[in-house]
Amino acid sequence: MNKISVLDCTLRDGGYVNDFDFSAPTIRTIISKLGKAHMDIIECGFLKDVDYDENKTVFRQVEQITPFITPKKKHSMYVAMIVTGTISASKIAPRTKDSIDGIRITFHKKEVDEAFTLGYALMDKGYKVFMQPVGTTTYNDIELLALLEKVNEMKPYAFYLVDTLGKLYAKQLLKLFYLVDDNLDEDITIGYHSHNNLQLSFSNAQELIQSCGKRNLIIDASVLGMGRGAGNLCSEILTQYINENIEYRYHTELLIELVDEYISPISYIHPWGYSAGYFLAATNNCHPNYVGFLLNKQTLNMKQIYQILKKIPEEERALYNEKLIDSLYLKFQENEVDDKEAMKKLRKIMNGKDIVVVAPGKSVVDEKEKIHEFLERETEHFIISVNNIPDEILPDALFISNQKRFHQIKKMHGLKDLSFPVIITSNIDTGKEIEYVVNYSNLVMSDTMISDNACLMLFHLLIDLGIDEIFVIGFDGYHTNVERNYYAKQLINSSDREKLSKMNKHMKKYMKKIESHLDVHYVTDSMYDPKKEKEN
Known part of the structure; x- marks a missing residue:
């Protein structure tokens, strides 16, 4: 037997x-x-x-x-x-x-x-x-x-x-x-x-x-x-x-x-188990790490992940090639546009104002009083919200670099009904003409771990617009407990917890480059605040 x-x-x-x-x-x-x-x-x-x-x-x-x-x-x-x-x-x-x-x-x-x-x-x-x-x-x-x-x-x-x-x-x-x-x-x-x-x-x-x-x-x-x-x-x-x-x-x-x-x-x-993404990996004869890479970007819906997997050459599918999937991802996101006129208009509407960036971190809710006290100061603010519209902060513009977030916002608020302009990166398929469309490829980082992080992309855009000082709210950093990362549950993305920890290290390192061009003031608590590092 x-x-x-x-x-x-x-x-x-x-x-x-x-x-x-x-x-x-x-x-x-x-x-x-x-x-x-x-x-x-x-x-x-x-x-x-x-x-x-x-x-x-x-x-x-x-x-x-x-x-x-x-x-x-x-x-x-x-x-x-x-x-x-x-x-x-x-x-x-x-x-x-x-x-x-x-x-x-x-x-x-x-x-x-x-x-x-x-x-x-x-x-x-x-x-x-x-x-x-x-x-x-x-x-x-x-x-x-x-x-x-x-x-x-x-x-x-x-x-x-x-x-x-x-x-x-x-x-x-x-x-x-x-x-x-x-x-x-x-x-x-x-x-x-x-x-x-x-x-x-x-x-x-x-x-x-x-x-x-x-x-x-x-x-x-x-x-x-x-x-x-x-x-x-x-x-x-x-x-x-x-x-x-x-x-x-x-x-x-x-x-x-x-x-x-x-x-x-x-x-x-560190969750594991069945998901639609890994189903797509199997049915496309692709190594599961390809899907893991794309899921951790947190920018794509399943249809887009499927489209990228289809572009992987047959001979490269069974064995994971990170350089290949990163290049396919960036190529998929690219959609070159002539953004000179959009940049000119953005410079005009921001001219002479204090630029405030509102990221979707949990401190937006946890540090409400500090935020309101800051916004009530007698200066003229220009508030740019990143990939979200917070309930208690009315932005002067909304920056969207993420297809998933675009669809969420469109479904919840309707772009036509917004009382403020929307700035869109060119990788997003909006389905109609948007006034402020800026080139995605000009704003991405070479570091694959954080290549199209929305806040970093916006910081790059502001540097390109000639802004030299900003105030940031809700730019908290990533916790391995994902519920601590966003002020609203619908913003939570499933992600590899190990990668979130690594992302913090990469973000801290990259913020030093940003701060050599841009004077960044942290209104709310942030892992990336150099003052906090000195205190620790």
């Missing part, structure tokens, strides 16, 4: 969600509970030639993993993963009774020879080796059969089918499985690693279990499906299915404890 094994990859594949930062006590607890739950294979993290941090599941040496897995559970195998090219075999110590038992090697097509050289070296050091080609679905039948010949000659512990794009239906998966099953040495286990873009991971796992015959099978899963993008198959769901339909083997209640105590709290800060 074949053996069905479950490999839990929470600490490795799940680590992409939180930059592998679990904390040392949490890593130890997760590994211990997975062992007590009788998980067959526990993946402890990556092996990479990088600086080691004991709080992260990226290890430089096999010996650094040993304290986390001691004492080892007899019924569990402990493994780590190497991405081909990130560490050499010479830096991996030989296997001992206390160390990890196996190493998974993941590789792209162009890295096959390098991956097999590494695999042979690790087998010589006593490790069970798992060969895991990235995106098995990108191999045609001839390429896959040629790869299987090399695998049969090597005789590793396991060979993997990897649905990187999360796009396989059962019929397609079984066709691939039977091709491998018919041509792979019977002593080599087949593994299956899926992503859940189309919500098929669990149903496909059931199909494989029912179809694998005498072949030993490993199915990857993670607690609560933890994994970037749409996430993975859930360990607790898979183990419960095996308990009820094959044999009682796992203490699934311990996995639920991990969900409650450790994994759910991570999901609140």
Whole structure:
């Protein structure tokens, strides 16, 4: 009879969600509970030639993993993963009774020879080796059969089918499985690693279990499906299915404890799971990171994301290329216009006035009194609101650089009924003539993390208009708790929390450039206020 094994990859594949930062006590607890739950294979993290941090599941040496897995559970195998090219075999110590038992090697097509050289070296050091080609679905039948010949000659512990794009239906998966099953040495286990873009991971796992015959099978899963993008198959769901339909083997209640105590709290800060965007990634045969990049821009609706994905060349879709998607995004946004007349008119209406920029930060509501006190001063203000119309501050102009915000404002307020002019960047499809349209491409930053941040774009516009001093309200900075980022719930965007923290660093750095051209006064509390930095 074949053996069905479950490999839990929470600490490795799940680590992409939180930059592998679990904390040392949490890593130890997760590994211990997975062992007590009788998980067959526990993946402890990556092996990479990088600086080691004991709080992260990226290890430089096999010996650094040993304290986390001691004492080892007899019924569990402990493994780590190497991405081909990130560490050499010479830096991996030989296997001992206390160390990890196996190493998974993941590789792209162009890295096959390098991956097999590494695999042979690790087998010589006593490790069970798992060969895991990235995106098995990108191999045609001839390429896959040629790869299987090399695998049969090597005789590793396991060979993997990897649905990187999360796009396989059962019929397609079984066709691939039977091709491998018919041509792979019977002593080599087949593994299956899926992503859940189309919500098929669990149903496909059931199909494989029912179809694998005498072949030993490993199915990857993670607690609560933890994994970037749409996430993975859930360990607790898979183990419960095996308990009820094959044999009682796992203490699934311990996995639920991990969900409650450790994994759910991570999901609140770094969410993952099914979304329309990741559906589009799968149906367009695109790596999910392309969609993640576009979603984190927070400027596009799903129709526009779909249009950009369609422009990715077929040969570039399966493997993520950030430079490519950034260039396609910027090109999509560009729509050159002659804005000389618009700029001339803007200079005229702002001339001689104190320019006040109102961003949509929560301080617009939290610091109401301070704002009103400032606006009641006996100076002539020209208030420009950014991508929003606050309830208690009447702007003199509205600046919109974001297609999603444009549609929101149009739906809520109607552009015809506004008592003040609207300044639109040329990337926005307004559907009709707007008086003040300025070139998008003149205002964007070269830094991809913040390339078209609306406030920074407006600051650039004001510099181009010859403004040398501004007052800012609601330019708070990004909190990982997204509800603290905007004064109104309808303005909240879903975003990668990790990226929000990084954006703050990039914004602070860029604001120094802005402030070399523009005297910026912070009316409300802001993370970017240099005075606040000095106080801290």
